[in-house]
Amino acid sequence: MLEAPNRRQARFITFEGGEGVGKSTQVRRLLANLGRHAVEVVRTREPGGTPKAEAIRSFILQGRSEAWGAGAEAVLFAAARLDHVNELIAPNLAKGTWVISDRFCDSTRAYQGLTGGVDDRLINALEDLALDGHTPDLTIVLDMDPEIAFRRVEQRTLEDGLQLTGDRFEKEELEWHRRLRQNFLDIAGNNPDRCVVISAEQDEAALENAIWSVVSERFPELQGGPDA
Numbered sequence: 001m002l003e004a005p006n007r008r009q010a011r012f013i014t015f016e017g018g019e020g021v022g023k024s025t026q027v028r029r030l031l032a033n034l035g036r037h038a039v040e041v042v043r044t045r046e047p048g049g050t051p052k053a054e055a056i057r058s059f060i061l062q063g064r065s066e067a068w069g070a071g072a073e074a075v076l077f078a079a080a081r082l083d084h085v086n087e088l089i090a091p092n093l094a095k096g097t098w099v100i101s102d103r104f105c106d107s108t109r110a111y112q113g114l115t116g117g118v119d120d121r122l123i124n125a126l127e128d129l130a131l132d133g134h135t136p137d138l139t140i141v142l143d144m145d146p147e148i149a150f151r152r153v154e155q156r157t158l159e160d161g162l163q164l165t166g167d168r169f170e171k172e173e174l175e176w177h178r179r180l181r182q183n184f185l186d187i188a189g190n191n192p193d194r195c196v197v198i199s200a201e202q203d204e205a206a207l208e209n210a211i212w213s214v215v216s217e218r219f220p221e222l223q224g225g226p227d228a
């Protein structure tokens, strides 16, 4: 007997891009849209997503591993990812729950590899080990001029009445952020089946619609309208 098609096959979607391009905002909006289509979905982030990976996140972003160099940091990000994949991503996908992650393996390639100069062989080996086959089904790369992204983050900080401090990576020079932007575009260019680049220089609702068009086209099971 033929089995009915699995209309709710779990998908793994990642968001990538430079600092302040709107990833977290759009992860939240996509989560809500998927919910309206009765998709069970969990939202997560990297580095982080599990208690052990969050501990590694704090360690790195506080600057405590900076002196060890980009290679050692790539290993730390991969250690966090290994736990994240084993404890959160793989089990959720296995039980049919979609996973959306704010950053994933392309961030290691862009920041530690292409920007930090870590050898491709190490980046590739770490990626193979940590992912263990859990390559995202779709990666949305949000792209924008880093100067505009900075202004947005500055505005948010002022509105929150906070000091503009930034974590380690947010403090880098504008030129560094421009290179980073190009690195994400290059990664997307090298992975055209998985990655879709979307301009983040549009308002939140317009960007949400652009992302939904890509996601619903990629996964036709979503095309029945909300709550279908």
Ligand SMILES: Nc1ncnc2c1ncn2[C@@H]1O[C@H](COP(=O)(O)OP(=O)(O)OP(=O)(O)O)[C@@H](O)[C@H]1O
Binding pocket: 018, 019, 020, 021, 022, 023, 024, 025, 026, 152, 153, 155, 156, 200, 202, 203, 204, 205, 207
């Ligand atoms: N499309 C948009 N237009 C204008 N402002 C936006 C837009 N999307 C997000 N913002 C604002 O820009 C700031 C950064 O957004 P957000 O935190 O979603 O970015 P991010 O890429 O997750 O940042 P980070 O890299 O720091 O984690 C926030 O103040 C947010 O409200």
Ligand SMILES: Cc1cn([C@H]2C[C@H](O)[C@@H](COP(=O)(O)O)O2)c(=O)[nH]c1=O
Binding pocket: 019, 045, 046, 047, 077, 103, 104, 105, 107, 108, 109, 111, 112, 169, 170
């Ligand atoms: C996964 C990953 C992240 N990073 C950097 C990128 C950002 O500067 C921070 C994470 O902060 P966010 O506010 O959650 O975006 O970490 C990295 O360098 N390498 C990685 O693999």
